[in-house]
Amino acid sequence: MTSPVPSVDLRLVDLLRHDLTAADFTVPGVEAVVGPTAAAALHREQDVPARRAVAAVLRAVADPAAVLTALWVLGEDVTRRQVDAALPGLGADGAVALGLVEASGQGADDAVRAAVDLRPYAAQDAVGEVTWWLASDLSELQTGRRLAADHVLGAGGASLTLAQVTMRDPRGRVLDLGTGCGIQALHAARHAGSVVATDISRRALAFAAFNAALDQPDAVTALDLREGSMLEPVTGERFDLVVSNPPFVITPRTGAAGGGASGLPDYEYRDGGRAGDDLVRDLVVGLGEVLEPGGVAQLLGNWEHRRGEPWTERVGSWLDAAGLDGWVVQREVLDPAEYAETWLRDGGSTSDRDPAVWADAYGAWLDDFASRDVEAVGFGIVTLRRPDPAAAPAGRVTLRRLEEHTGSVRQPLGAHLAAVLAAHDRLQGLDDDALAAQRLVVAPDVTEERYLTPGAADPNVVLLRQGDGLGRAVHASTSLAALTGASDGELTVGQITGAIAALFDVSATDLAAELLPAVRGLVTDGFLLLPQ
Template identity: 75%
Template sequence: MHPPVTDPVLVASLRDDLASSAYDVDGVEDVLGPLAASALHREQALPARRAVAAAVAGKPPSDRDPRATLAGLFLLGEPVARAALDRALPATGTAGAERLGLVAAQGTGDDDEVRAVVDLRPYSSVDAVGDARWWLASDLGELALGGRLSTDHVLGAGGASLTLVQVTVRTPTGRVLDLGTGCGIQALHAARHAKQVVATDISHRALAFAGFNAALNRPGEVELDLRHGSMLEPVAGERFDLVVSNPPFVITPHAGAAGRAVADAIGDYEYRDGGRAGDDLVRDLILGVGDVLAPGGTAQLLANWEHRRGEPWTERVGRWLDEAGLDGWIIQREVLDPAEYAETWIRDGGTTPDREPAAWAAAYGAWLDDFASRDVEAVGFGIVTLRRPVSGAPTLRRLEEHTGSVRQPLGAHIARSLAGHDWLVARDDAALAAAHLVTAADITEERYLTPGAADPNVVVLRQGDGLGRGVHASSPLAALVGACDGELTVGQIVGALASLFEVPADALAAELLPAVRGLVRDGFLEG
C-alpha cells in the first residue's frame, strides 16, 4: 500500500474539514465516552465499536455525526458509507480522500463502502513550548488490521515518541536534526522552536508520512528538509544545535542459520530494529552524534542498553560517554529481564501465544538465546542527554536510575538542570558562598517525628516538579534551604546557622556547600 500523497490544495481542504468536523481528541472522547476512549488507549476496541454503533444507529449516512464516522473509519478500521464520509469531509469528499491515499472506496454510490488505508487520528500533547493539537497519519495498526504488521510499518505517536516529545529541551534554537523521523512527530514539535529542521529516515515510506503530516499541520514557519539515509549518513559534515532521536533501538535477535521461519516470527520491523547486534546501534549513536553537534549543541534520544553479568550498567554505558568526549546525563527509567523484554516486543509485532503458538515459541527462544550469548541479565530503557562542550573537556558525567513517576513535560526541568550545572562549574566554593540563592517554588519540606519528640528525626526536601526527587536533609541544611529567599548570601546564612547550632562556621560550610551544589544542580535552589 502506498503512503499518503501530499497534494497542497487537498491537504489544506482536509485540514479545514477535520477542524470543522471537531475530529480532535476532545471530540472523539465526547462521541465515544470516557470508558470507551480509555479502553481504546489500551488497544481494546470493543467499547469504542459499541459507542460508534450507538452514535450512528437509526441515522442515514448523510446525517451521521462526522466524529463517529471518522473515528470508526480511521481509528477502528471499520467500513463506512461513502455518503457518511462525504458529510464528514464536505470540502475534500471521499474522492479527495482517495486521491490523498487515505481511503479506498468500492464504488461511487452513496451506500458503497469506504475503508481506511492509513491511520489518521487526532493528537494532543504538551511539551516545554506548550500545547500541541494536530492530526497524525501513519500506517494502520494491529487493531485495525487484525493481524501482524508489515516490516515497513510506519508507527504513529506511541509511548516512546511521547516520552521523547516531553523530555526534549525546547529552548529557541537554530538547526534541529530529527534522526529516524518515522511519521515526523519529533520534527513537528521541533518546528515550533527552531529555525530549520532536518528529518532523516532509512524508510522512504516514513519520509512520505512525515511530509504529509508536516503539510497537514503546519506547526511553524519552518519547512521540513526530508532526507533519506541511515543514521547520520545524510547529514555528514553538517552541524546542529539540537539532535532528537527515537532510533530503532530494540535489541533484536537475527536469525542467521536458524532460517527464514524464525526471522518471520521475530519480525525485522524497520521502525524498531536497526539491524545491529545487541545494543551496538545505541553505542554507535552515542559515539557518533558529537560529529554533527555544534559547540554547545545538545542531543536527546531514547535507548535500550544491556545489563551484562558482572558489569554494572553504569560502568558499561559510562565508557561510551567517556569515548564520545561529550557531556552526558543518562537516566534509566525501566529495567526488564530478558523474558519480559522478549514478550513485550513479540506482542508489539502482532504475534500472540494463543493465535500463533509456534511462531511465538520460535521468536521467544531466539530472543532468550541471543541474550544468553552475551550474558545479558536485564535490559535498561532510558533517556540520554548529550552535549558537545563549547570548549575544553566535558564537565558533566551523570548516570542514574529513576524509575518513579515524573512530572511531564520534563524538558524544561532538564534545561534548568543543565543550566544549573554550568552555573556551578563556573563557581568555586568562595563564589558559591557569595551567591544569593532562592528556593524553587515547587519545593516542600516533610518532617517525621517519633510521637512525643520535640525534634524531627527525618527531614525530607521534596521536589514537586521534574523528577520529583526527595533529599534527606540535616536540620542545618533544611534551615538553609528555608532561608534562601535571595536576600542573604549562602555564606551569610551559613554563618547565622553556625551561631544557632553552636558549631564552627568553617566546619558547617564544609558540610553544607557540597549539599548546596547538589540542590542547585537538581533544581531545588536557583541562582
C-alpha cells in the same frame, strides 16, 4: 502486504484540514464520542468499548466525529454518503485521491475503508500545547493482521516521552534522526530555524511529508527530508539540536526472531539491524560529529545489563568514547523474559495464534541474551552535549551523570532538563567562596516533610521534595533544611550558614564544609535557584 502512502496535494490537504477542524475530530472530540472508559481502553489497545460506543452514536445521529473515528481510528467500513457528509469540502473522492481511504464504488451506500491511520494528536512540550493530526500505517488492532516489515508507526508512548523531555529553547538547525511519521520534526519546527529529518524508510518520509503539510503548512518548506541510515545523510554537517527515537529494540540477529522463515520480520521502525545494544552505543559515540559546540542531542535507548558489569560503567564507557557531556536517566528495567514478551506482542505474534511461532521466537530472544550474559535491559533518556570551548576551557567535559529514576515525573520535562544544565554550567564558575556569596531562593515547587517518632521533639527524617521535574526527594540534615528554609534571596549562603552555626554552637567553617557540597546538589537539581 505494504499499503500505499498518502500523497501531498496541498489543495486537497487544505480542504482536509478545514473539514477535520469543523468535524471536531480532536482528542477531546473523539473522547466525547466514545466516552472516557472507551478512550482509556483504546490507550490499552482494546477497541471493543469504542466500537460499541461509536455504533450507538451512529445509530442515533450522523455525527462527523463519530464517522471519522469509526473510519480512521477503528478501521471500520463506513459509507460514501457518511464520508461526504463528514468531509464536505474534501469528500470521499478527495480522500481517495490523497490515498487516505479506498472506496468500493461510486454509490452513496458503497463502502469506504481506511487506507491509513489518521487520528488526532494532542501533547504539551516545553513550548506549549499542540493539537495536530497524524497519519501512519494501520495498526494490527485495525487490520487484524501482522504488521508489515516497513510499517510506519504513529505517535506512541516513546514518541510522546521524547517530545516532552526535549529542550525547546530556540535553535538554528535541528536534526530529527529516524523521523518515522515526523512527530519529532513537527515539534522541533516550532522553535528551530530549519529541520532536517532522516529515515532509512522512504515510506516513513512520505508520511512525514504529508503530516507536515497537514499540520504545519506555513513551516513545511523549512523541513528537509532525507533518506538514509543513521548519520549518513548528514555527513559533514553540524546541528544545534539532535533528537532521535532510534530503532533501539534489541532483537536477535539469528534464529526465528531475527527474521527466519517462521519468525518475526525485522521491523524498520524498531530494529536497527545490529547485535545487542550496538546501535545505541554507536549513535552515542558518533553524535559528536554532527553537533555544533554547545549543541545538544536527546534520544531514547535501550542498554544491556551484563553480568558483572554495572550498567553505569557500560553506558559510561560510551560517553567516555564520545567525548561529550552526558546525562543518562534510566527509567525502566526489564528482565530478559519480560523484554521478549513486550516486543513479541508489539510485533503481532499473538494474532497468529500459533504457539510454536511464539515459543520459537521467545526462545531465540532468550538465547540471544544468554549468549552475552545479559541479566536485564534498561530503557531511558540520554542527553548529550558537545562541550563549548567558550564555556568550558579547551572543550573540557564537565558533566558525567548516570542515574536511575523509575518514579513518576512531571511532564513536560524539557524545561527542567534545560534548567539543570544551565545551573550545572553556572556552578562550574563558582568556587566555594563565590557560592557562599550567592543569595539563593528556594524553588516554588519544593516542600519539606518531617517524620517524627510519636512523642519525640525532633524529627527522625527530614525530606526536601520537588514537585516539578523529576520529583526528587532529598534527605536533609537539620542544618541543610534550615538553610533551605531561610533561602529567600535576602541573605547569602555564607550569612545563613553563619547564623545556623551560631544557633547550634558549631564551627562555621566546619558547617560550611558540610553544607556547601549539598547546596551545590540542590542548585543543580533545581531545589535552590541562583539569582538571575
